[in-house]
Amino acid sequence: MRGSLEYKEFKILSTLEASDSPMTQREIAAAVGFSVGTVNKVVSELVERNLIDEAALTSRGLEELEPYRVKRAVLVAAGFGTRLVPITLNTPKPLIRVHGRRIIDSLLDAVYAAGIEEVYVVRGYLAEQFDQLLYQYPNIRFIENPQYNEANNISSALAAKDLLENAYVLESDLLLSNPKLVSKYQYDSNYLGVPVEVTDDWCFETKRGVITNLTVGGVDCHHMFGISYWTAEDGKKLSRDIVATYEMPGGKERYWDEVALRYFSEHYTVRIRECSFDDIAEIDTFRELQEIDAAYVS
Structure with a gap:
């Protein structure tokens, strides 16, 4: 309520x-x-x-x-991280260290600093390696995604579909520099985005602060970052709509964000929560990793 x-x-x-x-x-x-x-x-x-x-x-x-207190956080960490080969051949992308610290730690530290104690990590590729997190974060609960190798990240949302009420959903390969982006209270369902004049990446089109479209490439839009929050009402609807999207023809190939922002957008009002590129970064390629951390330069 x-x-x-x-x-x-x-x-x-x-x-x-x-x-x-x-x-x-x-x-x-x-x-x-x-x-x-x-x-x-x-x-x-x-x-x-x-x-x-x-x-x-x-x-x-x-x-x-x-x-308005956030009840839980779900971190999606099941994927392979193809574009970071060769380093992901032996290490899941969220566990890669940047300046000596695992990428996922920047998110987990922010979540716990906000007083969110119910924390789930959805794992798949090299799942057992995530057990190392328990030494620093003993209260983490793991969710297994057995479909990670044959479906897109919608399979992780499917595995966690009953845990999305009053919840953050965070892509675990994001390097968070501003932990205050994960706050204790949230008012409405929203995604993080950086206002940009032009981008060829995933982005949001918006109108009066509400996301109206999710697309690849845009002008006068918001660069997308995969940290979202879902109210109890929207989380309950997502539980149903994720299943419906997954069962569509080609549904396994979809990104989970498309559920509320494309296929069932009429069911949701999702707002943009603005941030800056100084607050958060996504390391997509090995070259970008090398540019951020010289330890990876041979």
């Missing part, structure tokens, strides 16, 4: 909750992207309702945020 907060109220309350100290209204405005006038109006209303007191959250304010 979702809470009763308006979006602007949620943004201000969740921003104050994440802050280590009281914030001025100008600081709040800069953090949430609203005008100072809008922040002044909303803050006044929140003070009247005893959700804020002296620029800090009250216990009642925390109670109002609770329905």
Whole structure:
């Protein structure tokens, strides 16, 4: 059950909750992207309702945020990582070390820092190697994807289809530089994206902050990154729609993101959550890995 907060109220309350100290209204405005006038109006209303007191959250304010708390995280880590051969011949891509640290660690650290304790890793290729994560993250639960070698990543979504309510879904080959992108609270279903003038990569077309199309290559769009959040309502619908997509002709060849953004888009309103290329990176090729970490240059 979702809470009763308006979006602007949620943004201000969740921003104050994440802050280590009281914030001025100008600081709040800069953090949430609203005008100072809008922040002044909303803050006044929140003070009247005893959700804020002296620029800090009250216990009642925390109670109002609770329905928006993220319940779990599902990390998709089953694939082969073909474009990173030869290094992935012996190591799954998420376990590759960049500057001495596994790629997946940047995501797991952010998830746990956000207070999300229910964490799943969907594994397939060289599955047993993921057991090493248990030494640092003993509470991880593994989900086996036996179809990883004969289907696209929709098979991982299928394996985790009943765990997508109030959940982040994260592609485990993303190198996260800004852990705050994984926050404790989320308001609506969304994907991370970087605004770009042009790209030949996977991207989102948007209108008024809502994703209207998923495509390869675009102009005045958002470069796609595979970190999404799904509300309880949308997660429940995904459980059904993933199965329907998988069972379509050619369904095994689909990317899981196409379920809500292409084949059953009428069932969802998915918003864009903007970030920058400084916040997150995807290492697609061995050459890109070498450019980031000189240890791989022979």
